Amino acid sequence: MLRSEQKPFEEIVGYLEGEKKIFILGCDGCAQASGTGGLPQVLEMRERLEEEGKKVTGHKVVDFLCQKALVSSGLRPLEDKVMEADSVLVLCCGVGIQTAAAMIAKPVHPGCNTINMGGSRGEWQGSERCMECGDCLLEYTGGICPLTACSKGLRNGACGGASNGKCEVSPEKPCGWELIYQRLKEVGRLDVMKKFIPPKAWNKMRPRPEMLSTSLWDIEQCDESIQEGVG
Amino acid sequence: MSLREALESGKFAITTEVGPLKGTDTTEVLEVAEILNGKIDGVNVTDQQSAVMRLGSLATCSILVQKGLDPVFQMTCRDRNRLALQSDLLSASVLGIRNVLVISGDFPTLGDHIDAKDVYDLDSEQLIWTINRMNEGYDLAGNELQGKTDLLVGAVVKPVSDTDESFELQLAMMEKKISVGARFFQTQAVYDVDAFEKFMKRAEQFKVPVLAGIIPLKSAGMARYMNKNVSGVFVPEDMISSMAKAEDKTATGLEIAARLITDVRDLCQGVHIMAIGWEKKVPEILRLANLA
Numbered sequence: 270m271l272r273s274e275q276k277p278f279e280e281i282v283g284y285l286e287g288e289k290k291i292f293i294l295g296c297d298g299c300a301q302a303s304g305t306g307g308l309p310q311v312l313e314m315r316e317r318l319e320e321e322g323k324k325v326t327g328h329k330v331v332d333f334l335c336q337k338a339l340v341s342s343g344l345r346p347l348e349d350k351v352m353e354a355d356s357v358l359v360l361c362c363g364v365g366i367q368t369a370a371a372m373i374a375k376p377v378h379p380g381c382n383t384i385n386m387g388g389s390r391g392e393w394q395g396s397e398r399c400m401e402c403g404d405c406l407l408e409y410t411g412g413i414c415p416l417t418a419c420s421k422g423l424r425n426g427a428c429g430g431a432s433n434g435k436c437e438v439s440p441e442k443p444c445g446w447e448l449i450y451q452r453l454k455e456v457g458r459l460d461v462m463k464k465f466i467p468p469k470a471w472n473k474m475r476p477r478p479e480m481l482s483t484s485l486w487d488i489e490q491c492d493e494s495i496q497e498g499v500g
Numbered sequence: 501m502s503l504r505e506a507l508e509s510g511k512f513a514i515t516t517e518v519g520p521l522k523g524t525d526t527t528e529v530l531e532v533a534e535i536l537n538g539k540i541d542g543v544n545v546t547d548q549q550s551a552v553m554r555l556g557s558l559a560t561c562s563i564l565v566q567k568g569l570d571p572v573f574q575m576t577c578r579d580r581n582r583l584a585l586q587s588d589l590l591s592a593s594v595l596g597i598r599n600v601l602v603i604s605g606d607f608p609t610l611g612d613h614i615d616a617k618d619v620y621d622l623d624s625e626q627l628i629w630t631i632n633r634m635n636e637g638y639d640l641a642g643n644e645l646q647g648k649t650d651l652l653v654g655a656v657v658k659p660v661s662d663t664d665e666s667f668e669l670q671l672a673m674m675e676k677k678i679s680v681g682a683r684f685f686q687t688q689a690v691y692d693v694d695a696f697e698k699f700m701k702r703a704e705q706f707k708v709p710v711l712a713g714i715i716p717l718k719s720a721g722m723a724r725y726m727n728k729n730v731s732g733v734f735v736p737e738d739m740i741s742s743m744a745k746a747e748d749k750t751a752t753g754l755e756i757a758a759r760l761i762t763d764v765r766d767l768c769q770g771v772h773i774m775a776i777g778w779e780k781k782v783p784e785i786l787r788l789a790n791l792a
Contacts (some may be wrong), residue, residue: 420607421577421578421604421607421618421620421623422620423604423620423623423624424623424626425623425624425625425626425673425676426623426625426669426672426673426676427666427669427670427673428604428624429604429656429657429658429670429688429731429732430604430606430607430731431663431666431731432662432731433662433663434662434663434665434666437606437607437610437731438607438609438610444665444666446669447663447665447666447669450665450668450669450672451665459672462672462676463672463675463676463679465625465629465676465679465680466625466626467626467629468582468621468622468626468629468630468640469621471621
């Protein structure tokens, strides 16, 4: 389980500057549960973007956006709508955004920040990883997370340590920034490399108190109340 | 002449570097300082190079200031968070250190304390940006400093790469580093002058001084080792065979270094000689390159 919250609408609109046609992608897994990327939020985002003068070519809520097979089968009937768009806005956790970016040959914009649940983990299959940093940078890195793809977690670009496309830390690990460069080149967004990413607010990565004391579906608290009733 | 004055005057700048030892013994550093004094424009002091724990760059730079040299305080982003980095920059300023070179830093697992926590709170670009804020009188958080810094900020670039992505990325990083305040560059060691020229053709548009890295070869084995293990170092085969055949390997190594300096002289704005134990031979290299 990854918990997300939508980025401020102004920030999202800023990402879409210069683009007219948008496809919106949501997720019926964690993002639906978080109330950030289920069908109601996707439809609301569609309405708000249309009010901003954008044309929304289509939308889709995939069951689990972290699963490449489901992304692929879910989008296949809508391929025309996706390819007609200038870009895809993804309302999901950092894993789903990266999966979408890996699957779709279009610029992908993150619509959510993934926030830290203080150690609670679900499981998923795939190579994308999200550190729940609470301040998603995927907009500027081709939909590949520099915190998890780069061993040093460098935000502004590569160090000088790579050899033959592999990281200095491990010859098995690709240089995350070379992957980011390739992706940005593929989707024609190399210009975002010029943007300076200011020092990161690491405090956004700390779990908020409520994340440490509640579970999403309240099962634990239900159990407690039953026990109290019996006792 | 200070390094800043040398770079601003447009003279072919010469820097070199010393690596502090693991321990409190500064004998070698003091001897090297004496020999280099007056012969070079700046001396870098490495910051726990290769992630091996050593005497600090800050203290060693301070010793060099006392000896009349103009040290370049190398700072990696690996070991310190933003509080420690900024505090050390203030410390450097009051100790008379005027130049800083910003580096990401080798990952701890490459060094001798492999269990260490890596930091990278700031990356190179963010640290360069921070130093320029401090030069303007503010810390990273926007608080006013009582007494600002006046530090010349340098950065590093790898001019020769084994993938197109890496080559383009290095140029993009260079441009970004300049945009946040880098005022000079020192490069990874150059052996292939044609490849370096290809890089400079792209880099010269930035109009920021580039000091080509020079590492004198000590043996053919050293060259092969670097080709295999050091990112961005590509020693051509004919140079390796010259070293293998040479009767006096020291003389040949110094001659090759001097020839490289001569060959890059019209391509860039200076050289940065990383002698790796041969610091005392730097004046000889300069003499062979007609720079002394």
